[in-house]
Amino acid sequence: xxxxKLSPKILTLLALALLVIIAPMFFPSSFYYRIGALIxxxxxxxxxxxxLVGYAGQISLGHAGFVGIGAYSCALAPEHLGISPVLAVxxxxxxxxxxxxxxxxxxxxxxxxxxxxxxxxxxILIYMVLSNEAQxxxxxxxxxxxxxxxxxxxxxxGFKVSASEMWYWIAAVVMxxxxxxxxxxxxxxxxxxxxxxxxxxVAAGTVGVNVANYKLSAFVISAIYTxxxxxxxxxxxxxxxxxxxxxxxxxxxxxxxxxxxxATVFGAVIGAAILTSLPQVLTVLHDFEHIVLGLIMMLxxxxxxxxxxxxxxxxxxxxxx
Amino acid sequence: MTLLTVEDLSIEFGGLKAVDGVNFNVEAGKIxxxxxxxxxxxxxxxxxxxxxxTPSRGRVTLAGKDVTNQPPYKxxxxxxxxxxQNLQIFLQMSVLENVMAGCHLTEGRHIVTDLLGLPAxxxxxxxxxxxxLGLLERIGLQSHATDEASGLSYGALKRLEIARAxxxxxQLLLLDEPAAGCNAVETEEIDHLIAEIAAEGxxxxxxxxxxxxxxxxxxxVIVLDQGMKITEGLPTEVAQNPKVIEAYLGVKATxxxxxxxx
Numbered sequence: 001x002x003x004x005k006l007s008p009k010i011l012t013l014l015a016l017a018l019l020v021i022i023a024p025m026f027f028p029s030s031f032y033y034r035i036g037a038l039i040x041x042x043x044x045x046x047x048x049x050x051x052l053v054g055y056a057g058q059i060s061l062g063h064a065g066f067v068g069i070g071a072y073s074c075a076l077a078p079e080h081l082g083i084s085p086v087l088a089v090x091x092x093x094x095x096x097x098x099x100x101x102x103x104x105x106x107x108x109x110x111x112x113x114x115x116x117x118x119x120x121x122x123x124i125l126i127y128m129v130l131s132n133e134a135q136x137x138x139x140x141x142x143x144x145x146x147x148x149x150x151x152x153x154x155x156x157x158g159f160k161v162s163a164s165e166m167w168y169w170i171a172a173v174v175m176x177x178x179x180x181x182x183x184x185x186x187x188x189x190x191x192x193x194x195x196x197x198x199x200x201x202v203a204a205g206t207v208g209v210n211v212a213n214y215k216l217s218a219f220v221i222s223a224i225y226t227x228x229x230x231x232x233x234x235x236x237x238x239x240x241x242x243x244x245x246x247x248x249x250x251x252x253x254x255x256x257x258x259x260x261x262x263a264t265v266f267g268a269v270i271g272a273a274i275l276t277s278l279p280q281v282l283t284v285l286h287d288f289e290h291i292v293l294g295l296i297m298m299l300x301x302x303x304x305x306x307x308x309x310x311x312x313x314x315x316x317x318x319x320x321x
Numbered sequence: 322m323t324l325l326t327v328e329d330l331s332i333e334f335g336g337l338k339a340v341d342g343v344n345f346n347v348e349a350g351k352i353x354x355x356x357x358x359x360x361x362x363x364x365x366x367x368x369x370x371x372x373x374x375t376p377s378r379g380r381v382t383l384a385g386k387d388v389t390n391q392p393p394y395k396x397x398x399x400x401x402x403x404x405x406q407n408l409q410i411f412l413q414m415s416v417l418e419n420v421m422a423g424c425h426l427t428e429g430r431h432i433v434t435d436l437l438g439l440p441a442x443x444x445x446x447x448x449x450x451x452x453x454l455g456l457l458e459r460i461g462l463q464s465h466a467t468d469e470a471s472g473l474s475y476g477a478l479k480r481l482e483i484a485r486a487x488x489x490x491x492q493l494l495l496l497d498e499p500a501a502g503c504n505a506v507e508t509e510e511i512d513h514l515i516a517e518i519a520a521e522g523x524x525x526x527x528x529x530x531x532x533x534x535x536x537x538x539x540x541x542v543i544v545l546d547q548g549m550k551i552t553e554g555l556p557t558e559v560a561q562n563p564k565v566i567e568a569y570l571g572v573k574a575t576x577x578x579x580x581x582x583x
Contacts, residue, residue: 180438181436181437181438184435188435188436188446189424189425189431189435192414192421193422195411195413195414195418196414196425199412199414200409200410200411203410203411204422205372205373205393206397206402206486207423207425207426207486207488208398208425208489209394213430
């Protein structure tokens with residue numbers, strides 16, 4: 001019995017690190033750094049959803065709402081409270097966590113479709129607030145976000161990098177930290193409690209797991225992940241509009257989660273990578289973009305129910321050596 | 322010492338009295354069996370005791386505390402754990418992790434420690450792993466520790482549920498048909514296991530259809546029919562009770578029981 005092989009945690013982290021470091025060698029232009037950064041930013045949000053959907057087995061169709069809170073915290077707090085944009089990331093994370101905690105208590109009593117609809121409503125609520133409170137948020141047109149000053153800081157230290165390159169590395173590091181935390185959680189006592197209620201809430205209760213509390217914890221943790229990804233998005237783009245909090249973005253994030261494989265951190269990043277880069281590749285076929293996305297989704301659901309990464313891993317394992 | 326006291330416990334489903342005014346006691350270290358025909362209310366009784374159903378009347382006392390209407394996770398803290406007739410295995414976990422999940426209460430709730438992967442988190446996991454491996458050895462599944470739980474045979478899953486329930490370190494263990502669907506050898510193994518657990522001082526409440534098993538290992542038998550307790554007593558007394566024979570055992574089974582008792 002080999003319990004102490006190279007653990008899945010180390011393997012995943014190594015694979016991600018390699019991906020992050022090797023990818024830029026194939027970038028023909030700095031535009032690709034931007035796509036890379038977007039992949040890692042979405043990847044972070046999707047890792048958060050892996051904790052909620054893959055570990056705890058709960059669904060959310062409103063997580064883009066937390067992207068919105070994270071993003072607008074970075075847009076509004078520096079302007080009105082005078083705190084630095086980087087600090088505003090933490091403020092946004094705190095607000096998202098708090099809101100998730102308040103909203104999650106009543107909502108997480110629901111299951112399946114009911115939970116999906118309730119979270120959907122929550123997401124739409126956030127979107128409405130962001131697009132209607134025009135005197136604060138600039139309404140549907142969006143608003144500008146202050147510069148972080150990080151680039152200037154790097155320049156003063158003698159490093160000359162483009163904004164895209166800088167954000168590529170920042171988003172990569174933040175995502176790796178997110179991945180590490182999610183992987184820590186997976187094999188920890190808390191992770192086992194979450195995964196147990198995924199498989200059987202009844203049995204989880206009988207071994208002493210406070211099901212409602214653990215669901216709420218997963219909801220709060222995933223909200224914080226998503227919020228940080230929203231903050232990064234705002235700070236990188238220097239501009240934000242309510243669309244990031246919209247229903248479509250929630251669906252996109254959830255699709256990335258199940259495409260890659262809802263229960264694996266590596267799958268989360270692959271799912272984010274595919275669905276973030278695909279629209280860039282498909283610009284040639286712009287009119288068909290959504291058709292192709294829909295088709296891919298259907299095929300994966302029909303042939304690889306568990307998502308890409310777990311299904312492929314199974315196929316590889318089954319092959320005789 | 323009386324560990325569990327059940328008084329006048331009743332539940333109705335839309336006018337149907339599934340369990341009606343049931344009373345009994347369970348003492349530490351004793352094996353008490355609940356028998357009765359299908360639909361007699363055995364599993365319903367279990368679901369009330371373990372906090373899954375809310376009784377419409379009556380009281381449950383565990384180790385001197387009134388625990389009526391307590392949710393399952395609180396009952397686990399007070400020392401009650403159970404298995405299920407229709408298996409409730411954590412199918413996406415390994416065999417070992419299933420039992421480790423049962424160690425939840427000794428591990429405690431330290432979410433930040435676990436997120437950061439601090440050494441204390443690893444220590445708790447290693448301790449659970451050690452305990453769980455010990456329990457797997459006890460049920461003879463140590464060689465399957467790293468297998469996916471979904472790949473185990475039915476009989477093995479039944480034993481796995483017992484190991485998981487034991488990981489909770491219960492004072493009272495509710496076993497809902499632990500031998501159902503098991504072959505003779507597996508039933509024998511479960512029989513030994515249950516006797517062993519009771520010998521360690523754990524009170525056991527057992528629902529089982531295998532009369533041979535029930536009569537052989539029970540200290541006390543409670544007979545339910547149509548939601549009501551029709552009699553209780555020593556296995557030999559119950560087996561000879563005409564009401565029980567009529568309601569449940571039938572003549573042929575009675576012979577079987579006498580053979581089992583020798």
